[in-house]
Every structure is written in C-alpha cells, then in structure tokens.
Amino acid sequence: MHRAEVKKTASKVRTFKVGLLGNPNCGKSSVFNYLTGLRQKTGNFPGVTVDKKTGSFYLASDLKIVLTDFPGTYSLYPTSQEERIVLRTFTNAEDPDFPDAIIYIADLTQLEKHLLLFSQIQDLGIPMVLALNMADLAAKRGIQVKREQLEKELQVPVVLISGRTGHHIEKLKERLKNVIDSCFPPSADKECFKPQRSQLFYRQTSQEKRISQAIRKLLPGLQSDYQALLIAHHYDSLPHLSKVQKQKVADIVEGEEFDELRAQVEETMMRFKQLTPLVRKHLAKAGSENLLTSSLDNILTHRWWGPLIFFVIMLFVFQAIFSWASYPMDWIDSGFTNLSNYLARTLPENALTDLLINGIVAGLGGIVIFVPQIAILFFLIGILEEVGYLARVVYLFDGLMQRFGLSGRSIVSLISGGACAIPAIMSTRTISNWKERLITILVTPFISCSARIPVYTVLIAFVVPPKKVWWIFDQQGLAFMGLYLIGIFAALGSAYTLKHILKAKETAMLIIELPEYRLPIFRNILYHVRQKVRAFVFNAGKIILMISVLLWGLASYGPPGALEQARQTALEQAQSRQLDEQDTQNLIAAKEIEASYAGLLGKSMEPLIKPLGYDWKIGIALITSFAAREVFVSTMSTIYSIGSDAEPMRLKDRMAQDINPDTGQPTYGLATAVSLLLFYVLAMQCMSTLAVVRRETGSWKWPALQFFFMTGLAYLVSLMAYQSLV
Amino acid sequence: MRALTEIREEEPAIISYFTDPRVGAKLLSMGILPGYPIKILRKTARGKTFYIKVGDNRFAIRKKEAACIVLK
Incomplete structure (x- = not known):
C-alpha cells in the first residue's frame, strides 16, 4: 500500500526539456556547471561529432529539468557544424532535443551582439528566460542595466547573473519555474512568456x-x-x-x-x-575600456614576440605531458603490475586466469595509462582557452597553417602529438572547419610520440655510435632529432597532399572573436578534464580492451598441441644446456610465442616484410606493437629469451649477436635497423589512436584510411632505405 | 571607396558595406555592421591575418575576408 503510493507520487514528476543557448564566449558552460553540478553526461549530437552535454536538476520535488547545452552559436544562419546543429534542432519540433523552454545566456558587456540569436529564437516562439551574464564584471566597469524596463520591452523574464560567482543562479531557476508553470499548461490568470511579444522582431516581406x-x-x-x-x-x-x-x-x-x-x-x-x-x-555605459587586453595583446600577438612566447608556452605544455605525466604513469604501471602479480599468486593457474591477467588487466592498464597525459593536456589547454589565449594562437598561426590545409588551432594539436597522439586528436574538437579538423586528425600521429622513444633508443644505439659531434651534441642525439624531423615533415607533407585531395564541405572562412582576457574559472576546467577523461575511458577504451584481448589470444594460443610441444622442446634444450630456472622460463616463453598464432602470423608475414630487411621475429614484434609501440622492446626481449622486462640495452647486445642461419651474416645490420627506424617513425601502429580517431570522426572509414596510408608510406620508405643500403 | 586591406594599421575608418554576401552574412551575425567604426590594430608577420577592432570588440580575420569589407 505504502509502496504503491510512493510510486504514484514518483510518476507525477513532470519532466521538461530546457535548452541552454547563447553566443560563443557568453559563459554558458559555467552556468551549465552551476545548474547541473556533477549530474551531467556527455555524448554526441546524432550523426555528428559535436559534444552534447546534458544534465538534470529539480526546480521542485515534482518538477525535473533535463538541460541540454547547445553549442555556442551566433545566429540561425549557420557557418559551422556546431551552428548547424542548433538550426537543425530548432526547425524541427519532432527533434528529440527540441526544448520546451530556453535559458538564453547573453554577455552583459556585449549585449547588443549577443541579442541577435535571442531575437531569432523569440520569433520562433519558444518560451524563454534571458540571463544576462557577467553582471559582476559589468558592474565593475560601470555598466548599468535597467532590468525591469528591458524585461517589459523584450517581454521575457530577465535575470542578472554571474557564472563566475554563481550570483543569482537560484533566481534564474525561480524565473524558469515561473515560465514553465505558466506555459505548461497555459493558464489564463498567469502571464505566459510564450511568443506573445506583441510584435515580432522581424517582420517578413x-x-x-x-x-x-x-x-x-x-x-x-x-x-x-x-x-x-x-x-x-x-x-x-x-x-x-x-x-x-x-x-x-x-x-x-x-x-x-x-x-x-x-x-x-x-x-x-x-x-x-x-x-x-x-x-x-x-x-x-560608463565607457571605460579594458586596458589589460590591449596591453597584453601588444606583446602576446606581436608579430615576432607572439610566436616566440607561444613556443615557450607550448614547451611548458609539452614538458608537462612528456615528463610530469610520467610519475602518475609509473604509479599506474606499477599498480597494474602489482595487481597482476597478486592475481597470479592468488588465482589458480589456468587459461581463465591468464585471460584475466594478460588480456583484461593488461588491457585496462593500457587504457588507464593514458589518463594522466589526457588530464594534464586538457587541464593546460583548458586554462589557455578559458583565459582567451587560444584565439590569439589561431590569429598568429592561421596564415602558416593555411598553406598546409590546417587551421591556426591545429598547431596546438600537432605539438601535443609530440607527447601522445590521443589527447592531441581529442583536442581537435575546437577546430570548427571539418576539413581542417579532419586533416589535423589524420596527420597528427606522424609526429613522434613518447611511445616511440624506447624503440628509437634501442635501434639508434644499435646503428649509431655515441660519438661526440660538437659541444654537448653527439651523433645519437642528432639521429634522434632527425627522426623527429622526418615525422614533422611527413605530417606537413601529407597535410599538404590531403588539402588538395579532400573535398571541403564549406568554404573555409576565418573570422573569429578575440575575447577579452579573463581569469580562468577552475571549476569549468576540471569539469572539462573529467569529461574528456571519461570520453576516452568509456568510448575509445572499449575498443582498446577488445583489441588487447585479441592480441593476448594471438600471443598465448596456437594450433592444438603446438604450445605444449614448444614447451617440451624448450625444456629439453634447457636441460642439455644446463640453464638455471630464470633462463629456462625465458627460453620457454620464447619458444611458446614462436609457436603461437602471433608467431605463425609473424612467420607468414615474413615474405611481405623480408624486402624491408625484417625476419619473422620482427614480424611478431610488429603485430604486438599494435597494443603500444613500446611493446616492440618487450616482445623482442621475450623472443630472444632474455625475459620481457630486461634492460633495453641487453636487447641491443643480443640482437647484435644474432646470426642469420642462411647467410652466416648478422641478422640485424645497419640497413635493417635504419629501415625499422623509418618504419616506426611513419607507420600507424597504435590501436588506441585508431580507436580515438574512430570516435572523433564517427566512422571506421577515416581510421582505416589513416592506417593504410601511414603504414603504406612507412613500407615504401623503409623498402627504399633498406634496398639502397644493403 | 577603399577596402579594409587598403588602410594602414591604427587608421580609423567606418564600415560601409560588404562585397561578398557570404562573408557579409557571417560578419553581420558576429555583430560587425555597416556604420560601425573599424580599425586594423596589427597584422601577422606575413600580413595574411589581421587583428581588427570593431566598436569595442576584437576579431581576427583573414586578408581574403578583409578585402570584402568596404569602408566609407
């Protein structure tokens, strides 16, 4: 009885869809965060990769609001993908996102400009509350607004709020409740703010x-x-x-x-x-101009100082993702190692345990390991965005980037790609032109990321003697730099090519606002970081986990009986060579991976990769590298039975000793090493990146194209290098 | 009749009209209107992008689009 009653009241909760709308830079996201707190979800608008944030809150115990944060929009005559979403929604009452009412946010310090879209929405006749944001800032600048008169003339409730301090957010809710109460269902005794503005803003011809x-x-x-x-x-x-x-x-x-x-x-x-x-x-208006912005821009957008300061800032960002992230990454790494060890100790030794440890836990570790880099990058970029600096970067670099079919914003992604392509590709969402964004996504993985470093280290040590050239520079360092330059060159070269191949959906225009500099609101940045991390873990993460389990299956299973036989052979060899326990285990691991499906795949790949100077052992490592490039080192170490966690330099020595049974020559000469280095610079070998590209472009078409394009280029270049060096 | 590309930096001017309707529509929607005061604050090193001020608002605009803005 009692229970039924509760249910009845619960079903009486009325739910309304409310849209949050306004121009770019109107401070919408602060208001969104104040209204919904942590009860927010992020997804995409159907059919496009434009962030859609929704959240909910209650205006009364029986009145629930589902709030959708629409992309910042100037007008219902769209010039970008984001603006098209808004138009699409508001011209179709059947659209699932079509709101019952709207909270319109306008920046009080730029009211005239921000009311254009407002007037369009009002002509559509959707119930609305007008929230004038930055009321605190406006008051400080001596801007005074006659709220009641404005309310009367516009015929909507007007609230003065501050998204920075949360001032009058409660009042905003109150007015929203009034609007909803009076419009749904409409009642005669209450004033409804529905489109009864006696006269429309625009009278049609x-x-x-x-x-x-x-x-x-x-x-x-x-x-x-x-x-x-x-x-x-x-x-x-x-x-x-x-x-x-x-x-x-x-x-x-x-x-x-x-x-x-x-x-x-x-x-x-x-x-x-x-x-x-x-x-x-x-x-x-008291008419005091913002001098801070003018004087800061004298330096920050100066034709020479501007770019220089930008590179110093990016050096700092790069350093942060590259080296500060390594501490939490090490903790995550050792955390997952400890977890694996613990599971290995406590669970029975069987295939299921192996799947759990080497497939699932390893896969999860491979996802979580990227979180620090993603979080740090979006935290720092978030600050730059919030203070208004990123718009200046676009101004500074647009001309240069245009030549390669990229946008001024692309430079931030490309530089971040030097640490890790994943957050870099996720950061392209702010590029509004689709073609420019797509090219940025496609070429960013050419930039050498931190995962390539272990591979570079081993192979460079293998071919380049550490001879000093000049001052603190030695040949190995120069070789390192050369590899980075090849990556940059490949990225810009292919961007230039793609610029001419890809068709543009819209003519690219650049007219952007350079907003006034403001102090960042850290709450907004933290919400943003949280949203990006969740998007990566729950979307791209699924694909990464699946591929990780698949790779585990390939490496730990073989044709029936093959692995047992490999184990037997290894044990016999170990006995005859009187190896100690550790070496025996290493030898078994080597023989087992050789007999596994991954091993078979590596061997069947051999004819294909032989012209590049690789044998089946490298073939296996190329396959397992797909989990992450640095896995190359541990796989090769396993194959050479020195244990997967051996020092990289031991691998180098071991590889140098390897003699090709056919020729009697060393297997890995200069030609092979150079060819392999070039392959690792250019090839697409990272499933996590592909998973992120799939998420950001909304289809498998682009990651597939990227994979074949990059790997094909790598193949060609390595082939030419090897054949000309042998 | 001069276009925005033909004036010096810091030289004050008034917008008259836009030659390209597509660019014009975008400018209008961003609140850049005929009759408003406009000036170029600075240009990038290669002169391809302009930093302009219209009324109290600042914008970055490519030279190509700036050429569509005709001044009084």
Whole structure:
C-alpha cells in the first residue's frame, strides 16, 4: 500500500526539456556547471561529432529539468557544424532535443551582439528566460542595466547573473519555474512568456510571407512563420526533411526567385536596427575600456614576440605531458603490475586466469595509462582557452597553417602529438572547419610520440655510435632529432597532399572573436578534464580492451598441441644446456610465442616484410606493437629469451649477436635497423589512436584510411632505405 | 571607396558595406555592421591575418575576408 503510493507520487514528476543557448564566449558552460553540478553526461549530437552535454536538476520535488547545452552559436544562419546543429534542432519540433523552454545566456558587456540569436529564437516562439551574464564584471566597469524596463520591452523574464560567482543562479531557476508553470499548461490568470511579444522582431516581406505560408501548408507541423522562413533558407542541409519535401520546398523557393543571401542580410540588419536602440536605451555605459587586453595583446600577438612566447608556452605544455605525466604513469604501471602479480599468486593457474591477467588487466592498464597525459593536456589547454589565449594562437598561426590545409588551432594539436597522439586528436574538437579538423586528425600521429622513444633508443644505439659531434651534441642525439624531423615533415607533407585531395564541405572562412582576457574559472576546467577523461575511458577504451584481448589470444594460443610441444622442446634444450630456472622460463616463453598464432602470423608475414630487411621475429614484434609501440622492446626481449622486462640495452647486445642461419651474416645490420627506424617513425601502429580517431570522426572509414596510408608510406620508405643500403 | 586591406594599421575608418554576401552574412551575425567604426590594430608577420577592432570588440580575420569589407 505504502509502496504503491510512493510510486504514484514518483510518476507525477513532470519532466521538461530546457535548452541552454547563447553566443560563443557568453559563459554558458559555467552556468551549465552551476545548474547541473556533477549530474551531467556527455555524448554526441546524432550523426555528428559535436559534444552534447546534458544534465538534470529539480526546480521542485515534482518538477525535473533535463538541460541540454547547445553549442555556442551566433545566429540561425549557420557557418559551422556546431551552428548547424542548433538550426537543425530548432526547425524541427519532432527533434528529440527540441526544448520546451530556453535559458538564453547573453554577455552583459556585449549585449547588443549577443541579442541577435535571442531575437531569432523569440520569433520562433519558444518560451524563454534571458540571463544576462557577467553582471559582476559589468558592474565593475560601470555598466548599468535597467532590468525591469528591458524585461517589459523584450517581454521575457530577465535575470542578472554571474557564472563566475554563481550570483543569482537560484533566481534564474525561480524565473524558469515561473515560465514553465505558466506555459505548461497555459493558464489564463498567469502571464505566459510564450511568443506573445506583441510584435515580432522581424517582420517578413510580402514575398517571404508567401513563401512561409506555402511551406507551412506543406509542413503542417511547423509552429511559426519564422520556422518556415528558416526552412526556405536552409532546407537543403536539414536532415529531417525527406527528399520529396526538399524538392517541394525548392520548387516554392525557386518559383518565387527568392534571393536567400540578400534576404539574410536584410533580416539581420533589420534585427540590429531594433536591438541597437533598445540596448542603448536600457544600458548605461560608463565607457571605460579594458586596458589589460590591449596591453597584453601588444606583446602576446606581436608579430615576432607572439610566436616566440607561444613556443615557450607550448614547451611548458609539452614538458608537462612528456615528463610530469610520467610519475602518475609509473604509479599506474606499477599498480597494474602489482595487481597482476597478486592475481597470479592468488588465482589458480589456468587459461581463465591468464585471460584475466594478460588480456583484461593488461588491457585496462593500457587504457588507464593514458589518463594522466589526457588530464594534464586538457587541464593546460583548458586554462589557455578559458583565459582567451587560444584565439590569439589561431590569429598568429592561421596564415602558416593555411598553406598546409590546417587551421591556426591545429598547431596546438600537432605539438601535443609530440607527447601522445590521443589527447592531441581529442583536442581537435575546437577546430570548427571539418576539413581542417579532419586533416589535423589524420596527420597528427606522424609526429613522434613518447611511445616511440624506447624503440628509437634501442635501434639508434644499435646503428649509431655515441660519438661526440660538437659541444654537448653527439651523433645519437642528432639521429634522434632527425627522426623527429622526418615525422614533422611527413605530417606537413601529407597535410599538404590531403588539402588538395579532400573535398571541403564549406568554404573555409576565418573570422573569429578575440575575447577579452579573463581569469580562468577552475571549476569549468576540471569539469572539462573529467569529461574528456571519461570520453576516452568509456568510448575509445572499449575498443582498446577488445583489441588487447585479441592480441593476448594471438600471443598465448596456437594450433592444438603446438604450445605444449614448444614447451617440451624448450625444456629439453634447457636441460642439455644446463640453464638455471630464470633462463629456462625465458627460453620457454620464447619458444611458446614462436609457436603461437602471433608467431605463425609473424612467420607468414615474413615474405611481405623480408624486402624491408625484417625476419619473422620482427614480424611478431610488429603485430604486438599494435597494443603500444613500446611493446616492440618487450616482445623482442621475450623472443630472444632474455625475459620481457630486461634492460633495453641487453636487447641491443643480443640482437647484435644474432646470426642469420642462411647467410652466416648478422641478422640485424645497419640497413635493417635504419629501415625499422623509418618504419616506426611513419607507420600507424597504435590501436588506441585508431580507436580515438574512430570516435572523433564517427566512422571506421577515416581510421582505416589513416592506417593504410601511414603504414603504406612507412613500407615504401623503409623498402627504399633498406634496398639502397644493403 | 577603399577596402579594409587598403588602410594602414591604427587608421580609423567606418564600415560601409560588404562585397561578398557570404562573408557579409557571417560578419553581420558576429555583430560587425555597416556604420560601425573599424580599425586594423596589427597584422601577422606575413600580413595574411589581421587583428581588427570593431566598436569595442576584437576579431581576427583573414586578408581574403578583409578585402570584402568596404569602408566609407
């Protein structure tokens, strides 16, 4: 009885969808974080890789709000993928994200500009609350707003808030509740803030009226003339219209000889014609300019100092991901090793335990190990973004990057790629042009990441004597630098090629705001870091875990009986050579991996990789490297039965002693080592990167293309190097 | 009639109209309107990108797009 009652009340909770909308840099995310706290989820808007954040909160015990944070948008005439999402949603009442009401955030210090989209949404007739953000900053600058008059004139509730301090967030909720209570269901005694603004911001011309009427007849689900007008402008890019509907709209629009661009300009001008005097009337500016931004930009965007300071800052970021991250990474590494050891000690020795330890725990370790780098990179980039510096980076480097089909923002990703391609690729979301973003994603893995270093170390030591060249520089160091340069060259070269091959969805334009410098809000940055880490662990992580288990299966299983036989042979050899226990175990491991499926695969690959100077042993290491490049070293160590955790330099000595049974010559000469080095510089050998590319591009097409392109290039270059050196 | 690309840095001017409708539409949506005061604060080393100020707001714009802004 009692229980049934509870259930009944629970079902009475009314849920409303509310959208959070505003221009870029209006401080929307701070408000979102204040309203939803940690009850937020991140996903993608359907069909595109644009972050969609949703969260929930209660306005009353029986009134739940599901809040969607829409991408920052200037207008319903979109020029980027993000803005198209907003248009798509607001022209389709059936869209799952179509909100019942809207919280519109406008920056009080730039009110006029920020009200353009507001006026468009109001013409759509969606109930709204207008939150004027940065009220604290505005007050400090002597900007005074007549809130009540503004409220009357715009006919929406207006709240002055601060996303920085949380000032009046409760009031915002209160006003939202008023709006919802009065509009759902509409009641006569309460004032509903639905579109009863006696007069729309934009009065359509007679031609536009004819068009919108015809479209409303065609699509009866539309709720306003303005929605119909937007469809007349954008029907071609709206996925919710069927082909037939698009054709019919096209007929209407063409029949009227509708000049879309002209109409758009007229409409926008008309809106500002009303907004400008309105803002002037209700906003008093004391007129003190922000001198801090001007003087900082004198240095930070200076034509010579600017780039120099940027490289110093990036050096710091690079250092952070590269070396500071190594401490938590070491802890994670040893943590997982301890866990494996513990499991190995306590669980019975069988295939299931082996799967758990070497497949699943190792796979999980391989995911978690990237978390420090991702967290540090997004923390630092988050600070640069929040203070407004990243927009300056775009200004400084756009010209240079344009030549390679990249955006000014790409440079941040490319440099971060020097530590790890994964966070670097995740950071491309801020590149708004799809083509520029895609090229950045595709070429970033060419930049030598930290996982290549162990491989470089072993192989360079193998071929290049540590002879001093000049001052503190020796030949090995120069060789190291050479490899990095090859990677950079390959990245820019392929970007240049892709620029000419890939088709652009939209003509690239660069008109970006350079916002005023502000102190960062750390709460926002931490939420952002948390969101990125979760996205990696739960999305890319799944794929990484699957491949890791697959690789484990390949390395630990072979054809029936093959492994037992390998073990027997190894034991006999060990006895005849009187090896101690450790060496015996190492020899068994070597023979076992040789007999496993991975070994068979390595051997069957041999004809393919022989022209590059590799034998089946390297073939196995190439396969296992796919888990992470540095695994090359431990796999080779296993194969040479010196134990997988041997010092890298012992491997180098052991490889030098290896004699090819066919020729009697050393197996690994200069030619092989150089060829292998080039292969590791250029080939796509990282499943985690592929998993992230798949997530960021939304399809397997691009990671597949990237894999074959990079590996193919690596093959060609290594082939030429080996053949010309032998 | 001069385009934005034809004035010196720090030289004050007023926007008259935009020649390319697509660029114009984008400029309008960002609050860059005819009749507003505009000036170039600085350019990048190779002169491909401009740092401009329109009213109280600052923007970065490519030379190509700046050429579409005609001044009074």
